[in-house]
Amino acid sequence: MRKLIAPLLTLLLVLGLGAGIYVSVNEQLAKQSTVKVRGLIGSEKEDFFRDPRVIEALAKQGLAVEVEKAGSRQIATQFKLKDYDFAFPSGAPAAEKIKREANVNKAYEVFFTPMAVASWKLIAGILEANGIVSQRDGVYYIIDLTRLLQFVTAEKRWSDLSKNGGYNVKKSLLVGTTDVRQSNSAAMYLSLASYILNNNNIVDSAAQIGPIIQPLESLFLRQGFVENSSAAPFKDYLVMGPGKAPLVMIYEAQYLEEASRANSGVSDAMALLYPEPTIFTKHILVPFNDKGDRLGAALADDPELQKLAIEHGFRNHDAAGFRDFVKSHNLAVPDTLVNVVEPPTFEMLEQMIVMIEQRYKGN
Amino acid sequence: MNTPLRFILFIFAALMLSGCDGQKNANESLTVLAGSELKDMEPLLGDIENKTGIKLQMTYSGTLDGAEKLIAGEPTDLAWFSHGKYISLVQGDRNRILAQEKTMLSPVLLGVKESAAKAWGWSDNPNLTWRDIAAKADSGELRYAMADPASSNSGFTALVGVATALSGSSDALSIKDIDQAQLSGFFKGQQLSAGSSGWLTDAFVKEQARLNGIINYESVLMALNRDKRLDEQLVLIYPKEGIITADYPLMLINGEKREAYNKLVAYLTSPEFQQKMMEQTLRRPVIPQVKLSEDFASPLLVELAFPNDLAAIDKLLFAYEDKHRRSSHAYFVLDVSGSMAGARMQSLQTALKNLTGQDQTLSGRFSRFRSRETLTFIPFDNQVYPAKTFTINDPGSQSADMQAVRQYADSLQPLGSTGIYQALQAAYRMALEARHKDPDRFYSIVLMTDGENNAGLSEDGFAQFIAALAPQDRGIKTFTILFGDASQEGMKQLAEITEGRLFDGRESLNQAFKTIRGYQ
Numbered sequence: 041m042r043k044l045i046a047p048l049l050t051l052l053l054v055l056g057l058g059a060g061i062y063v064s065v066n067e068q069l070a071k072q073s074t075v076k077v078r079g080l081i082g083s084e085k086e087d088f089f090r091d092p093r094v095i096e097a098l099a100k101q102g103l104a105v106e107v108e109k110a111g112s113r114q115i116a117t118q119f120k121l122k123d124y125d126f127a128f129p130s131g132a133p134a135a136e137k138i139k140r141e142a143n144v145n146k147a148y149e150v151f152f153t154p155m156a157v158a159s160w161k162l163i164a165g166i167l168e169a170n171g172i173v174s175q176r177d178g179v180y181y182i183i184d185l186t187r188l189l190q191f192v193t194a195e196k197r198w199s200d201l202s203k204n205g206g207y208n209v210k211k212s213l214l215v216g217t218t219d220v221r222q223s224n225s226a227a228m229y230l231s232l233a234s235y236i237l238n239n240n241n242i243v244d245s246a247a248q249i250g251p252i253i254q255p256l257e258s259l260f261l262r263q264g265f266v267e268n269s270s271a272a273p274f275k276d277y278l279v280m281g282p283g284k285a286p287l288v289m290i291y292e293a294q295y296l297e298e299a300s301r302a303n304s305g306v307s308d309a310m311a312l313l314y315p316e317p318t319i320f321t322k323h324i325l326v327p328f329n330d331k332g333d334r335l336g337a338a339l340a341d342d343p344e345l346q347k348l349a350i351e352h353g354f355r356n357h358d359a360a361g362f363r364d365f366v367k368s369h370n371l372a373v374p375d376t377l378v379n380v381v382e383p384p385t386f387e388m389l390e391q392m393i394v395m396i397e398q399r400y401k402g403n
Numbered sequence: 404m405n406t407p408l409r410f411i412l413f414i415f416a417a418l419m420l421s422g423c424d425g426q427k428n429a430n431e432s433l434t435v436l437a438g439s440e441l442k443d444m445e446p447l448l449g450d451i452e453n454k455t456g457i458k459l460q461m462t463y464s465g466t467l468d469g470a471e472k473l474i475a476g477e478p479t480d481l482a483w484f485s486h487g488k489y490i491s492l493v494q495g496d497r498n499r500i501l502a503q504e505k506t507m508l509s510p511v512l513l514g515v516k517e518s519a520a521k522a523w524g525w526s527d528n529p530n531l532t533w534r535d536i537a538a539k540a541d542s543g544e545l546r547y548a549m550a551d552p553a554s555s556n557s558g559f560t561a562l563v564g565v566a567t568a569l570s571g572s573s574d575a576l577s578i579k580d581i582d583q584a585q586l587s588g589f590f591k592g593q594q595l596s597a598g599s600s601g602w603l604t605d606a607f608v609k610e611q612a613r614l615n616g617i618i619n620y621e622s623v624l625m626a627l628n629r630d631k632r633l634d635e636q637l638v639l640i641y642p643k644e645g646i647i648t649a650d651y652p653l654m655l656i657n658g659e660k661r662e663a664y665n666k667l668v669a670y671l672t673s674p675e676f677q678q679k680m681m682e683q684t685l686r687r688p689v690i691p692q693v694k695l696s697e698d699f700a701s702p703l704l705v706e707l708a709f710p711n712d713l714a715a716i717d718k719l720l721f722a723y724e725d726k727h728r729r730s731s732h733a734y735f736v737l738d739v740s741g742s743m744a745g746a747r748m749q750s751l752q753t754a755l756k757n758l759t760g761q762d763q764t765l766s767g768r769f770s771r772f773r774s775r776e777t778l779t780f781i782p783f784d785n786q787v788y789p790a791k792t793f794t795i796n797d798p799g800s801q802s803a804d805m806q807a808v809r810q811y812a813d814s815l816q817p818l819g820s821t822g823i824y825q826a827l828q829a830a831y832r833m834a835l836e837a838r839h840k841d842p843d844r845f846y847s848i849v850l851m852t853d854g855e856n857n858a859g860l861s862e863d864g865f866a867q868f869i870a871a872l873a874p875q876d877r878g879i880k881t882f883t884i885l886f887g888d889a890s891q892e893g894m895k896q897l898a899e900i901t902e903g904r905l906f907d908g909r910e911s912l913n914q915a916f917k918t919i920r921g922y923q
Contacts, residue, residue, distance in 0.1 A: 108661070207703075209645070264575025264708035265491075265492070265575070275689065279687075279689055283706055305691025305692065
């Protein structure tokens with residue numbers, strides 16, 4: 041018996057060792073071809089990078105991505121950029137700020153999304169009765185941003201509106217945003233509001249800022265404490281109801297991503313409103329080295345990753361793909377937005393934000 | 404067994420062991436600086452460790468104290484408070500918080516006894532405002548418990564909320580909007596204060612007969628009802644202007660622990676944990692996938708704006724301490740026996756002088772003696788020395804009032820043996836007499852001793868004295884400070900028979916005196 045056991049065990053040992061070596065060599069090979077890439081992103085893209093399908097598609101390209109989220113404007117001011125391989129903020133102005141800070145010229149425009157306002161049907165109804173919101177094509181809501189800003193700058197409260205049953209509260213009529221000093225989505229709202237207050241012209245000189253800066257400041261200061269990055273107010277919207285903020289400035293992609301999810305937090309009582317005019321936020325990847333560069337190229341060019349971006353609510357050059365996505369999830373979304381304005385130049389926007397920052401400091 | 408077989412078996416065993424080793428989930432331990440209101444999470448920490456492999460080592464702290472520790476760079480991996488807004492404001496550009504994620508929700512509310520709520524028409528009344536509540540407090544009908552805003556997050560949140568609502572402005576509070584008259588009315592009703600919301604809750608249960616309301620987290624108020632700790636159920640009030648909700652952000656402080664932090668956040672915000680957390684702690688979930696259970700009231704929860712202005716918050720805290728809250732009369736029964744000589748006496752003198760405005764730390768600034776406050780010092784050794792009383796009219800650190808207290812502290816001389824209880828009894832007699840004359844103040848006694856009683860009245864004799872007090876003469880608490888060679892058990896019992904609390908001053912006498920300020 042013993043005579044049999046010894047050779048048998050030897051055989052098993054050899055097989056076992058062989059298998060072990062095979063597995064470990066394979067792992068080594070896989071590890072060698074996969075590059076770890078570490079970067080800073082706007083929080084609204086966190087779910088995209090955590091999606092197993094995205095992780096797999098990136099792995100096929102030999103990329104393993106590790107992300108930390110931050111306010112898109114915060115990235116340029118509060119982080120040591122050389123510790124990272126890339127930054128992927130929201131908004132061209134934030135990307136520009138990072139490019140200057142890190143002294144790089146290259147950038148990838150990966151996808152885009154219009155600014156939208158997360159709200160409730162109840163609230164949309166009240167605003168409709170006050171001539172601020174209208175339904176278009178019977179499917180989606182448009183906010184007349186010029187009229188809304190008239191109410192906001194006149195410091196109206198919800199209790200001042202007519203037919204406000206269900207929301208007769210003392211709160212000021214304000215659009216909830218992130219911190220304009222830290223985050224792009226608030227800066228986009230500032231871009232839109234400055235366009236309207238500047239008589240429907242993009243602010244292009246310092247002289248134009250003076251007369252409108254006070255009402256612009258108050259859009260943010262009156263809100264009190266706000267969050268640094270756009271995921272937080274949207275999460276509050278999903279769980280805290282209209283009592284927290286009845287109107288929340290978000291990226292369209294955030295809402296569409298949540299609404300298309302299985303077990304979605306978007307309920308029948310909720311509604312997505314489109315400001316008119318609106319503004320597009322470009323999501324731009326700024327690489328700091330070759331690794332970041334590889335990721336930028338993969339995200340911008342790989343058809344699978346571009347398709348997955350649509351699944352997360354973003355728009356890109358594949359308009360038909362976006363249409364299919366919207367249709368398959370029964371979402372009420374305008375196919376094309378016509379009244380879209382450009383943000384002011386980087387310098388002009390910076391100047392407005394710095395002035396608001398001074399006011400936060402009490403100057 | 405022959406040698407080759409033994410060898411092969413050995414190799415096998417070694418391979419198996421190494422295989423196991425590779426799979427074993429290395430447990431990690433993270434330190435957490437946490438608000439004391441998170442103590443009720445302890446039963447869930449085991450579950451968190453099982454699911455994530457991460458052990459959380461909690462160290463508890465108060466509002467300003469915790470903020471101050473974080474800003475000062477105290478080493479901790481994580482921080483977990485009922486809200487992070489104040490800390491975010493105070494940190495300025497220091498960027499101590501590397502990431503934060505909300506983990507649960509609970510608004511700070513007023514709970515009112517059912518009979519009172521019915522009598523005042525407050526049950527299910529959607530039009531009830533904070534102004535109505537302030538009027539009832541001003542008239543003396545509403546008598547509530549609320550924690551001290553400088554020490555406790557529930558008190559802090561309540562103060563900010565009430566001041567915002569009463570300002571009449573619908574925006575974030577600014578200095579010019581603070582309505583001092585309305586606030587004074589509102590805080591007339593505050594008849595019990597404490598340095599922590601947990602202790603406040605227990606004290607409210609003990610003193611429920613004389614009070615009819617309590618301000619605390621919705622979760623705490625619901626737990627009081629669920630656990631049937633009160634003779635009468637509480638009605639939770641959601642005033643029309645709104646409330647402020649605590650959102651318990653888990654904050655990453657040590658960047659090297661980011662991976663573990665991400666793992667924790669993923670589990671804490673999972674439906675599995677959120678469901679468990681809601682059922683056990685009665686806080687609201689932060690993800691829409693977990694539906695609010697029917698135990699929760701579901702009116703429109705209007706959220707008040709939280710101020711972004713540190714100067715406004717500072718001013719509000721000082722106005723509360725110096726103007727709005729009931730003024731207090733604090734008795735300090737201080738051991739000046741021979742054993743206090745040297746370093747001990749010095750720490751006592753420093754601790755007292757720090758309360759005159761010399762401690763300029765965040766928590767020090769708000770624990771100083773307040774305007775309108777009366778202080779009586781009763782030094783003792785084997786005899787009780789004449790009491791010395793000061794009234795603070797000007798709380799500036801260089802004022803004559805504060806200087807007088809400092810001079811007095813410096814004049815204390817150690818001598819003789821230790822007669823604790825006769826001194827304490829003398830303090831009670833003085834405090835009772837003062838309360839008869841002026842009942843609308845907070846009365847409390849602090850006892851600091853470094854040794855055992857070896858002169859005068861015995862412990863039993865003092866217990867008999869307390870037990871024999873007439874019902875209307877009860878309720879003056881003694882806060883005992885453990886110091887030097889004092890008996891922990893004895894000081895604890897002494898705190899218990901007077902419904903006070905024991906504080907450990909052995910590590911820092913200064914910190915103990917500061918912490919007690921929240922209860923005075």
